Amino acid sequence: MATKRQMAFVTGVIAVALLTILFSLIYNRGSGPLSLGTRPAEALLIMVAYLVTDARHVGASKHLEGFNYTASWAFPAALALLLPETSFLIFVAGVTFVSGIINSKAIVRNLFNAGQAVVATFAVFEILSLFSAQRILGGSHPAFGPSQLFGLGLAFVVGSGLNHLIVGVVVGLGQDNLFSRSSWSGSMLAVAQGVTLMSLGAVVAYGLAWSLWFLPVLSLVTTALVMNTYSAMKARIEQGRDDLTGLLSRAKFLDGLDSALFEASKHDQAVGYVVLNLDSFKSINDRLGHPVGDVVLRQVADRVARLRPSSGLVARLGGNEFAVVMPDISGITQLAIEARKLRDALGEPLEVRGFPLRVSASCGVALFPDHGTDSETIVRAADVAMYKAKSDKTGVEVFENATDRLQPSKVGLLGDLRYAAARGELFLVYQPKLDLNSDTVVGVEALIRWQHPVLGLVQPNDFITMAEHTELMVDLTRWVLSEALTACARWRELGFDIGVAINGSARNLHDMGFPRLVEAALVKSGVPAERLEIEITENTVMSDYRRSQLVLGELKAMGVELSVDDFGTGYSSLQHLRDLPVSTVKIDKTFVLAMLSHGSDSVIVRSIIDLSSNLGLKCVAEGVETEPILSRLRTMGCSFAQGYHIARPLSEESLLKWLSARSSADPDLSKTNRIVSGRPLASDVLEI
Secondary structure, eight states: OOOOOHEEEEHHHHHHHHHHHHHHHHHHOOOOTOOOOHHHHHHHHHHHHHHHHHBBBSSSSSSTTTTOOOOOOOHHHHHHHHSOOHHHHHHHHHHHHHHHHHHTTTTHHHHHHHHHHHHHHHHHHHHHHHHTTTGSSSSSOOOOOOOHHHHHHHHHHHHHHHHHHHHHHHHHHHHHHOOHHHHTHHHHHHHHHHHHHHHHHHHHHHHHHOOOGGHHHHHHHHHHHHHHHHHHHHHHHTTBBBBOOOOOOHHHHOOOOHHHHHHHHTTEEEEEEEEEETTTHHHHHHHHHHHHHHHHHHHHHHHHHHHHHHHHHOOOEEETTEEEEEEEOHHHHHHHHHHHHHHHHHSOOOOETTTEEOOEEEHHHHHTTTTOHHHHHHHHHHHHHHHHHHHHOOOOEEHHHGGGGGGGGGTTHHHHHHHHTTTOOOOOOOOOOEEETTTTTEEEEEEEEEEEEEEEEHHHHHHEEEEEEETTHHHHHHHHHHHHHHHHHHHHHHOOOEEEEEOOOOHHOTTTHHHHHHHHHHHHTOOOOGGEEEEEHHHHTTTTHHHHHHHHOOOOOOHHHEEEETTTTOOOOOOHHHHHHHOOOOOOOHHHHHTTTOOHHHHHHHHHHHHHHHHHOOOEOOOOOOHHHHHHHHHHTTTTTTTTTOOOOBBBHHHHHHHHHHSOOOTTTTTTHTTGGGOOOSSOOOOO
């Protein structure tokens, strides 16, 4: 429903329009309220054209209620040059109101539109009168001069601007934000179009005043302008379309969602929002090629578009993700049913180059106003539900169900994560890795952190796990790779020739284009390939062993170091370990932390150290938090270690200070002291 402030403004506009007409009736300038002026034939022709065309939208139509320029906007300008003031205002108000009835608009909206038209065109009439633009039509041959030209331009700019201002205010009041983007976007274009259409009206009036036989010529000019306007509108609409599928672009779609929520709020209606993410689409691109993937996306887009409600919106949000807006939905039950229908339809085989191909999708469902009162919250809620559907392989999830396993503070994480890098919220910390034989730092592991503007520091487990089920994981890896290599290049310039390790995800290992991404990042940074290490887990490799082996093989051929992280917690066989092109095994910290208190863990640690030695692999112990653990690892023959006893994860600035302190330490100091008691020297350590 409309807000109180919005209704107050609408009522005010209607009241001002009524007072304007009443004032004109009382102080009319020597003519009756329905007088056709000194050129009744011309005025009558234009009035008929005005009445016929007022319901036909041909201009830059905003998606928000009440904002439309039509071909008829040319005719009030013409009538302002021909009719007396009172009859002019009455006829403008009457035509606008009748047009609203024809289009089945609500009575209040009809009155508001009529009032809006009266206020805007009254300003036009008064300015034209001020510059005597009407008087030049009094003779048999109209005259025209610089004063009239300036008067026409000023009148049309003021009238068009006032019209747009009125609608912008009422829309802004409805959203409780007068300066919202949706209230004023496209303002300059809208005003310019209004001026153009009213200028055409002046041409019509002056042409008919010259001769009624000029009407055919004016008809051709009007038709040409209308067709050109349609073409411009079509081009503008196509700019908001996805090039591949023809569906709405993300930006245009979100504008439409804003509008749908705005309309629903006025009429106490619900709006459904469904987001669909195609499952395993990456494998289609990789195995069958991107041209086949494009065909799949187009066919999926066609199916989703056919199943949308007549008043609904469909968009491709990017990649393999689609979304549907369903206005005037009865409730969450109907919405879930519609989402299930969409998913089932996508499950029917597609015909791609003569062969059947099946795809599936994971759907997230959110309902306005139950799950949010603005578009951003609704989109986030549906994203969360979709990620749960994808991770649990349930197909369709409603946000209410998804919240059972998500803390309230995490509801919007994935939506925020899309833009976290661009907003500068992500950063890296680095944990050093120590060679236990030479007591030198041989590298660091780059760990991603997220400083959320509202929630503060978000732990990796709170967003990485969810991101791994989406395309966001690819973007995160790309960002980490670029940042880590750029930092490594800076260290090398400062004389610290150490390597950097990043964590690879399952999506990276299943992506045949990942090696090219790594290669490009290495070339850009100038860091040698052997200074980059990519850490993978056993389970990540085993999720698609054959493909992972191919990707890792390409990375190894480039000279990139590869390591198996958290070794001992997965289910890979020794044969797989032998066949993988890795050079390092990292012992999971759970075994290292318990090795002094549990004999079985100590046996596991020793076994992994011996195994890696026999296979010719380096062995790194993670989770070294005390001196006794470090000493035991030395006696077991472990070559490398990292953990809090050596150094906690450090910001780049703290890392450089820590490295400088080690390099300048007295060589006679004991190794334990050279580790600086397990703490970095800088005071700005991140306790994570």
